[in-house]
Amino acid sequence: MGEEAGGYDFDFGGGGYGGYDGRVTEWETGLPGCDELTPLSQPLVPPGLAAAFRIPPEPGRTLLDVHRASSATVSRLRSTSSSPSSGNGNATGGGSFPSFPGKGAAAAGDDSSNRDNNSAESAGDKSAAATKRARLVWTPQLHKRFVEVVAHLGIKSAVPKTIMQLMNVEGLTRENVASHLQKYRLYVKRMQGLSNEGPSASDHIFASTPVPPSLREPQVPHAAAMAPAMYHHHPAPMGGVAAGHGGYYQQQHSGHAVYNGYGGHGGGGGVSSYPHYHHGDQ
DNA sequence: ATTAGAATAT
């Protein structure tokens, strides 16, 4: 099923990058297409109907909420059924959540990551005693995910915490994202100056994923398009996808509907990616 | 109290 439908589709399989890793097409036959699926962020009972039956309206769920919920589920699963010694099935498909030190070489297609985690730390250990984390390495896969999220958030709301949550990569911290974001913004700015193509060689990682059009400029609205604003205003509180980017409330017909990382992608489930870390010193 | 963002440190 074509996930990369429009321009930027969240390819949140996380694993889909390489192409087909362990994808069993038989499992997919007869399943609805991605664009026929209703996003999780959308209430099952339409608001009108809900009102008619006095059903308390479901609180608006943003993509963010959905992701939070799924993370919660995953971590609950992890703590409940954690069978540490036996190693977690770190399947090729990537749908695995090896606990922390899961260094099991991540396999092919999925983006893999490893962290060096010095002291053995079980998943539930909250007494993190200032153990220094290994340096995160921004792989192209990780960066791609980052860019997708930033693009979908729009410049306004693309702030570290939100980005981090949406990326939903285990072990990724807000600081990691903040630092990367700082550099990325610089990169984007530097490149608009040189409107001509030409990611310089130094920009390894940033050049690995093209900067989405929505981020390329402050997206200054056309004066012409803006002028008649006094006539109608859009009552749409959050409905539509604003010009360049914007709402993550997805309209079914408008492009991407599948946001959750679960779908039947061969790749990893929503949470299956781990950042790469770099063995450090100290 | 939190956290975004710039500045600075490694």
Added chain:
DNA sequence: TATATTCTAA
């Protein structure tokens, strides 16, 4: 250079 950490202001 890439990422982390610190600092200041929202």
